[in-house]
């Protein structure tokens with residue numbers, strides 16, 4: 001894993017991005033997702049949803065969704081997307097998404113509850129994610145994988161130049 005290191009300062013590294021496909025009928029839309037420990041549910045970026053011309057539904061009663069700092073995430077909790085396919089390598093599931101204003105650098109957040117549900121093995125050093133759980137074998141992986149242990153998926157890392165400038169501006 002690539003790291004930025006300045007002596008006597010906290011160590012920073014790039015975040016892991018999952019390159020996924022959102023499948024709606026015959027349409028396949030590539031997207032970059034971040035596993036966000038602060039998110040309580042899956043959220044797609046409003047602009048990306050608009051540009052991708054995905055139909056949204058409006059809640060009768062909006063809810064408030066907070067980030068890790070317990071601040072409301074703007075415009076989340078009003079609109080949502082009915083179940084659409086989320087494809088990561090050979091792993092496919094149906095997921096309902098919140099829609100809202102999140103950072104521009106990714107198209108969506110996957111929450112930690114998503115990780116607990118599918119419970120993949122993640123090798124953080126090699127950036128490899130492997131699906132192995134009983135749940136995934138029963139629900140998400142193709143049938144021919146039923147008796148195989150794992151399906152590997154390479155995670156991406158953010159470009160470190162961006163992080164270097166982000167770190168620089170904090171000083």
Ligand SMILES: [Zn+2]
Pocket residue numbers: 091093117118131135136137139140141
């Ligand atoms: Zn799964």
